[in-house]
Amino acid sequence: MEFNFQFDWQAAIDSLPFLLKGLPYTLLISFAGLAIGFVIGIVFGLMRIGPSRWIRWPAVVYVEVFRGTPVLVQVLFIFYGLPTLLGGPIDALTAGIAAIALNAGAYISEIVRGGVQSIERGQREAGLSLGLSPPQTFRYVIWPQALRRMIPALGNQGIVSIKDTSLFSVIGVGELVRQGQVYIANTFTALEVYFMIALLYLAITLSLSLALSLLERKGLVG
Amino acid sequence: MNDSANRQETAQSSGSSPIVRLEGVNKHFGRLHVMQDIDLSVAQGEVVVIIGASGSGKSTLIRCVNGLEPFQSGRIEVDGKTLLPNGASGKSLQAVRTEVGMVFQQFNLFPHLSIRDNVTLAPRKVRGMTRRQANAIADRLLERVGISDQADKHPTQLSGGQQQRVALARALAMEPRLMLFDEPTSALDPEMIGEVLDAMRELVNDGMTMMIVTHEMGFAREVADRVVFVHGGQIVEQGPPDQLFDQPRHERTQAFLSRVLKH
Numbered sequence: 224m225e226f227n228f229q230f231d232w233q234a235a236i237d238s239l240p241f242l243l244k245g246l247p248y249t250l251l252i253s254f255a256g257l258a259i260g261f262v263i264g265i266v267f268g269l270m271r272i273g274p275s276r277w278i279r280w281p282a283v284v285y286v287e288v289f290r291g292t293p294v295l296v297q298v299l300f301i302f303y304g305l306p307t308l309l310g311g312p313i314d315a316l317t318a319g320i321a322a323i324a325l326n327a328g329a330y331i332s333e334i335v336r337g338g339v340q341s342i343e344r345g346q347r348e349a350g351l352s353l354g355l356s357p358p359q360t361f362r363y364v365i366w367p368q369a370l371r372r373m374i375p376a377l378g379n380q381g382i383v384s385i386k387d388t389s390l391f392s393v394i395g396v397g398e399l400v401r402q403g404q405v406y407i408a409n410t411f412t413a414l415e416v417y418f419m420i421a422l423l424y425l426a427i428t429l430s431l432s433l434a435l436s437l438l439e440r441k442g443l444v445g
Numbered sequence: 446m447n448d449s450a451n452r453q454e455t456a457q458s459s460g461s462s463p464i465v466r467l468e469g470v471n472k473h474f475g476r477l478h479v480m481q482d483i484d485l486s487v488a489q490g491e492v493v494v495i496i497g498a499s500g501s502g503k504s505t506l507i508r509c510v511n512g513l514e515p516f517q518s519g520r521i522e523v524d525g526k527t528l529l530p531n532g533a534s535g536k537s538l539q540a541v542r543t544e545v546g547m548v549f550q551q552f553n554l555f556p557h558l559s560i561r562d563n564v565t566l567a568p569r570k571v572r573g574m575t576r577r578q579a580n581a582i583a584d585r586l587l588e589r590v591g592i593s594d595q596a597d598k599h600p601t602q603l604s605g606g607q608q609q610r611v612a613l614a615r616a617l618a619m620e621p622r623l624m625l626f627d628e629p630t631s632a633l634d635p636e637m638i639g640e641v642l643d644a645m646r647e648l649v650n651d652g653m654t655m656m657i658v659t660h661e662m663g664f665a666r667e668v669a670d671r672v673v674f675v676h677g678g679q680i681v682e683q684g685p686p687d688q689l690f691d692q693p694r695h696e697r698t699q700a701f702l703s704r705v706l707k708h
Contacts, residue, residue, distance in 0.1 A: 348513050349553035349612075353567035354543030354619055363566060367557045 235415035238406050242419055245402030250427070252316065252398065253385045256323025260384070261377075263324060264331025271336045282332065289329035295390045298322035302394045319391040319398075327384045334380065338373035339365060371439075378435040382428045389424070399423055463522075464489045464623055464654055465510060470519035472505060472678075479505050480516065481678045487623075492655045494665040494686075497675035498701060503658045506675065507625045510656065511545045512538045524622050543571060546616030550628040552608040554600035554615070560587065561596040564615045571619070579618070586614035590644050606637030610644050617648075624648065626657040662705055666690055674698045 270282035289297065302318040313321075342365050350360030392401035403420045407413050463486035472480035479502045487493050497503045508514040509521060512528055521528040524544050526537040534541075555563050564586060565579035574582075587593045590610040592603075600608055609629060616624060626645065630638040642664050649655065649668045659665060665672055666686040673683040674695070682695045690706075693699045 343551075343553075345549060345551050345553035346555065349547075349549065349555070352511055352513065352542055352545070352547040352549075352625075353615070354539060354571040355567060356539055359570050363570060364555055368555075371557065 230418075231412065231415055234410065234412040235419050238403075238410070238412065238416045238419055241406045242399060242402050242416070242423065245397055245399040246423065248316065248396055248398040249385070249388050249423075252319045252323055252388045252391065252396065253381075253427075256320045256388075257327055257381055257384055259320070259324035260327030260331055260380075263328030264335050267328065267332040268335025269339070271332060272339060286329045286332050289325050290333070294322055294326045294387045295393070297326055298391055298394060315391070315394045315396045318394060319388065319396050322391070323384050323387060326387065327380055330380050330383075331377065334373050334376045335369070337376070338369035341372055342368050374435055374439050378432060381431050381435075385427055385431070386424060462489075463487055464524050465656070466522040467506075467509070468520050468522075470509060470516050470521060472502075472509065472514065472516040479678045480509070483519070483678075483680060485673065485680060487654060487656060489622075490652050490654055491670045492649055492653075492657065492668050493671050493673060494657045494659060494669040495673045495675055496659070496662070496665060496701070496705075501675045502678040503675045504627050507547075507627055507656050507658055510623075510625060511542050511547055513547075543619060544622045545625060546619060546621035546623070547625040547627065548609065548612050548616055548629045550631050552600070552605070552612045552632070554608055554612055556600050559597055559599060560592065560603070560611050563600065563611060564618045567615070568618050582618050583614070586617050587611070589647075590614045591640075604637060605633045606640045609633065609637075609641045613641075613644055613648075623654045623656070626655065626659065628658050628660065630659065630661060660705065662690070662702075674701065676701070 267282040267285055270278050271286070273279050273282075298318055298321075301321050302313060302315060305318075306312050346364050346368065347360055350364040351357065355363065388396075388398055389400045391398055392404060395401065399420050403416045407416050410416075465485070465487040467483050467485045470480055470483040471478070483506060485493075485506075495503045495506060505514055509516050509528075510523060512534060515532045516530055518530050520530070523541045526541050526544075528534045528537065528541060554560075555566065558566065561580060561583050564583035565574075565576065568574045568579040568582060569576060584593060584596065587596055590613055592607055592610055592614065595603060595607065595611075600611070603611065613629075629645070630641050633641060638661070642661065645655075645657075645664075646668060657665070657669075669686045671683055672686045672689040674681050674689065674693075674697075676697045682689065682693060682698045689698065690702065693702055
């Protein structure tokens with residue numbers, strides 16, 4: 224048996240075209256999931272600070288359930304479990320997007336709640352005292368400030384969710400990790416391929432970090 | 446009884462019906478009875494200064510007038526609209542707030558908006574003005590309070606005194622019929638108090654109806670038509686400033702004034 228401790232750069236580069244076929248899936252699941260998760264997060268985050276317990280309670284249950292269970296279990300449940308309830312198969316991509324949306328939505332609910340609650344009470348009072356309605360006060364006074372404060376935490380969640388999509392190789396979504404596994408099965412270049420996969424994730428998450436820090440800086444000045 | 450006679454006298458002497466009328470207003474914070482059967486009227490054009498120790502309920506009183514504090518019984522009439530106990534005011538709540546401006550101790554400017562947009566937000570969103578119409582009003586008001594060269598800056602770039610003058614301009618942009626001031630100079634450095642009081646003085650000269658909670662006794666004596674002393678959630682004594690400051694009848698008023706006027 225021969226061991227090769229050499230890192231084969233050529234093998235790494237050769238794997239790239241095949242790996243890149245997985246990139247659109249990784250990006251699609253990440254961004255579609257996060258976009259839906261953001262909407263869910265706003266709705267449930269605001270419900271959590273709602274005026275009646277009948278509004279707050281469902282939001283608490285949702286957050287606790289989807290924050291308190293692993294995203295891998297969630298996607299397995301959606302992909303393998305739900306079809307027996309629904310009576311028809313769910314396609315793997317949809318299952319992946321749904322799992323990211325529901326999981327990120329739970330965390331984003333908490334981010335939204337924290338962001339809105341962090342705005343001083345005087346801001347609301349000033350808006351109301353000027354004759355703005357409560358919804359107008361929220362939209363023009365509270366929300367813009369809260370959103371700005373939420374950016375770092377939202378960025379964190381985005382990065383976590385992007386990485387979570389790597390788990391969906393188990394349900395056969397042809398994302399980065401899945402593509403890598405298929406490629407390795409034929410070439411036995413695990414070292415090089417997983418290294419390249421790691422680099423690709425890093426490229427995505429660093430771009431997001433950079434974009435958010437630009438947004439944050441602009442927000443602080445503007 | 447003296448007090449109520451006094452109040453009616455004041456209201457009549459200014460020759461118009463009251464713009465604000467509180468009748469038997471009670472408010473509790475848990476077990477604390479922070480407003481006890483408050484009766485108070487303010488005539489149009491009158492300047493009423495409310496004094497009292499901290500925790501006496503004086504801020505709570507004016508915050509009830511624009512519905513920022515709910516109350517448990519009684520009624521408040523502002524410019525013909527009625528505020529009811531336990532948040533049952535419905536539409537009249539926003540109607541009242543549109544007619545009543547307020548300046549807060551902590552300024553409460555909107556930090557994400559420029560100075561100009563702080564002033565124009567409510568005229569645009571509540572009155573439906575175009576940005577151009579609202580900007581014209583904002584520029585006029587900012588010039589009046591001496592901030593016109595700062596209109597494009599953000600609140601945090603201004604001094605406390607400047608911020609409070611912007612807050613005043615912001616409230617005036619809605620052309621209120623009544624202005625409430627909740628300790629407008631208490632959060633300011635001493636050297637900035639004068640500029641805010643000057644801006645308020647100008648408003649008094651314009652005939653604005655004002656309810657002012659303040660610890661500035663000299664200012665109170667100078668601008669007030671009537672001074673109201675509040676203690677323990679009750680109106681203990683009220684009258685023209687000379688009378689209340691020089692010949693307070695109630696021992697609580699005497700005790701309070703001897704403490705605040707000494708230094």
